[in-house]
Amino acid sequence: MLINADFSQRASVTSQQYQWITSPQGGVERVMLDRIGAEKARATSIVRYAPDSYFPNHKHPEGEEILVLSGTFSDESGDFPAGWYLRNPPGSGHQPFSRDGATIFVKLRQMAAGDQHLVRIDTQAPSAWQRNGDSEICPLFSSHQENVCLQRVSPNQPIPTQHTGGLELLVLSGEVLMDEQHYAQGSWIRLPMDDTPVITTGAQGATIYLKTGHLANITVAG
Missing domain, CATH: 2.60.120.10 (Jelly Rolls)
Structure with missing residues (x-):
């Protein structure tokens, strides 16, 4: 499959x-x-x-x-x-x-x-979060291969990330915008290596799960 x-x-x-x-x-x-x-x-x-x-x-x-x-x-x-x-x-x-x-x-x-x-x-614990500019970040895991976090980003702001090694995003609340498309709560997005469009939050801001770097060496299935 x-x-x-x-x-x-x-x-x-x-x-x-x-x-x-x-x-x-x-x-x-x-x-x-x-x-x-x-x-x-x-x-x-x-x-x-x-x-x-x-x-x-x-x-x-x-x-x-x-x-x-x-x-x-x-x-x-x-x-x-x-x-x-x-x-x-x-x-x-x-x-x-x-x-x-x-x-x-x-x-x-x-x-x-x-x-x-x-x-x-427990990402509900206030101590799990730290301020990062216009956003808050909850670090979950980091290695040479991948970085995983949750982010709370203010309304109408770019998602702060470097994702040349690929990106995966799940919208937990609010919405994000990419290439004039709206992605509401529950939406999942995966971007390949070196695909770096501007992703911004909507008028209510957004909380997202974000994983980056993990697609750098994956084998592509046709």
């Missing part, structure tokens, strides 16, 4: 374009944003857990990155309400579930083999 698999091209999905697909596990649905592979895939998705749904215990041979968007996501390591950012390194495993329901942003099989960082950050 190939979905938005040509990483030399721009890709975007707005919330109005979401297509919820039932997973093999009952009560769990997903929107496939990009994907290379079948059930065991390099994938970026929005995943929705119904109350009292779960996945069986499984491994993540190339890691897993999660941002909890709503509800409470849980596994053996704890309960993680909306705003929690998790990184489960390559070789880790767990049995995820949600008692009351949850929606999460998930990236699978996208970590370097040597990345053994286990990360748990």
Whole structure:
């Protein structure tokens, strides 16, 4: 299965374009944003857990990155309400579930083999944020290969980023504008290497998830 698999091209999905697909596990649905592979895939998705749904215990041979968007996501390591950012390194495993329901942003099989960082950050905590000019930033992870953060940017301001190694953005609140197109809450954008358009916030500002640098060495699927 190939979905938005040509990483030399721009890709975007707005919330109005979401297509919820039932997973093999009952009560769990997903929107496939990009994907290379079948059930065991390099994938970026929005995943929705119904109350009292779960996945069986499984491994993540190339890691897993999660941002909890709503509800409470849980596994053996704890309960993680909306705003929690998790990184489960390559070789880790767990049995995820949600008692009351949850929606999460998930990236699978996208970590370097040597990345053994286990990360748990509550982005709702004021101490997680720092001022950066006209914006606030919540650093989530940084390495020679990628930089991940949340940003709160004031209205009608450019998104402050260097993204010559590729960019991925998820609008968590507000909206952003790029090439006269409006991308509201829930919209996902991926830009290839060296594609550097001006991206600005809308009249209400925006909070975004932002990952940069991670597309520099990716193999392009035709």
